[in-house]
Amino acid sequence: MEEYMLPCFSKKFFGIECFGCGTQRALVLLFQGEFKAAFLMFPAIYTLIPLFGFIALHYLDKSRNYHRAIISLGITNAVIMVVSYFIKHFFN
Template sequence: MRFKALVIILGLDNYMLPCFTKQIIGIDCPGCGLQRSALFLLKGEYWAAFQMYPAIYPMLLLFAFLGFNKLSPIKYSNTITIILMISTVGFILTNYILKFI
């Protein structure tokens, strides 16, 4: 829980960027909730992070795989990367569509 103390000390809640799409048009964009979800993850509130932005976990898995693959190349990395990218985009689009239902 060291990250939770760091979040509180730095006051990261005060430095979140507003969604310009929501301010201008009045509707959420596909990325709305990502910052708050990442903040929940840093605080250790994993279920709240998922509820805020369900695509956070596939996205983290994709980035972790890309970083690991950069350090130690994997045989079928292109196929795995494509599958992880498609699943991440699928989560993002599904979440975005469900917001309007």
């Protein structure tokens, strides 16, 4: 499955992982039922999926307002990504 995944250009060209590195592998692990391994691969995966769900609902269901959910999940996701990035690279 990894042969079909998109490469990380930051890691490829600069040798440094980006904040989103591990997202595709974590998603595959989720589909395989490896929930703990998915979290360890990319901790923000559990906020990223609802975020994309609310973004899709925002475009599909115009009768409701999803801005607050999108903004709060986006901020939460960004904080988790930054914190996990620094823990992964500077404290391990």
